[in-house]
Amino acid sequence: MSILKIARMGHPILRERANEIADPQQAQIQTLVQDMLDTMIDANGLGLAAPQVHVSKRLVIFSISEEQAEYYDCEMMPLSVLINPVLEPLSDTTNTDWEGCLSVPGLRGRVPRYDHIGYRGMSLEGKAFEREARGWHARVVQHECDHLDGILYPQRIENLSDLIFESEIKHHIGSPDDNEITQ
Helix, strand or coil: CCCCCCCCCCCHHHHCCCECCCCCCCHHHHHHHHHHHHHHHHCCECEEEHHHHCCCECEEEEEECHHHHHHHCCCCEEEEEEEEEEEEECCCCEEEEEECCCCCCCEEEEEEEECEEEEEEECCCCCEEEEEEEHHHHHHHHHHHHHHCCCCHHHHCCCHHHEEEHHHCHHHHCCCCCCCCEC
16 A cells, blocks of 8 residues: 655644544545555554544554553554544543654653543444543553544643653653654
8 A cells, every 4th residue: 555644743734623534434444544554554653643644534543563562561452443533531540651643753742641531433344333441552542533633742741841852751761762662
């Protein structure tokens, strides 16, 4: 398939609410998902939202490989495709952790997120589903779904001193891994 160009912070598409998808089984949506997967893998990301590849659609993909799960000390997740997702916090408990973004290259920020969420949406086959997520899984889903509402993670940072260059993260959490994985 194709590697798509990733929109970077400042591009207007990243500031708007994405449009609903009426029919997930359309050929163009199927192709978009495959192209997004190729792009996410090429960029070494955990997730990708359609607006990040210049498409105003309410569609996100994410997966957590064995290597990524080990690095982030979380559970593996097979590829998930969320169409028209709706999120709901299932607890008031939040945690703050470091995030990166393919649309905000070179930076990291400490972002508060709900620790336990529920989410629902449609699959690529057009079937409705619901899931619960905790920890890193919940963080990834919230991060990617924020893109659908025109929100980038720096907008969620409570203290701007927690927004740093990746090259400086070693001063905050230890030596960065040369193969660090980004969202």
